[in-house]
Amino acid sequence: MSAVTYITKAGGLWLLSRIEVPEYAEAGLAVLPGAIIVSIVGPELARAGPPEWGAGAVALLVAWRTENVLLALVSGVAAVLLFRGV
Template sequence: MRLDVLLAILGMAAVTYASRAGGYAVLRVVRPPPFVQALLRHLPGCLFMAYVTPPLLAGGAPVWAGAVVVVAVQIAVRNIGAAILGGVGVTWALHAALGLGG
């Protein structure tokens, strides 16, 4: 194993941990104003949409079908793991059936 790669991984892990732990430590001491609290409540949804929207728009029919299955399974069983597996499975099956690869 290369020492420089190991040090880079350990450094990234340390910075990630410090940034997360630092946020918790600061929010335990300082009470953020109401607008910051509202921002923090809505941020996960915004980040999720930022990750999902570009591939969804570029993916075509199989990806859209997978997205519909994710929503339907989530509504039906309220299990995000099952919803994701269902969506990925449908997307993969349609890609294979249509000969699209990937």
């Protein structure tokens, strides 16, 4: 993990002194992290039920309003507990 992470961090610096990155490749690389996250969460939520969907919506709302990851975690967890209890 450390090695491949460092390779990506140093890779751009090394590469750009040698080649020009085309625009489409740049765009493709830029969406990768988001696409991976969606691919993790999508099937997980599809397997889950209404309590998780509701809690997911709460976490989304909190993350969007506060931009705070820890706060989104806490409210998502509180919401899932609440909805599972109902």
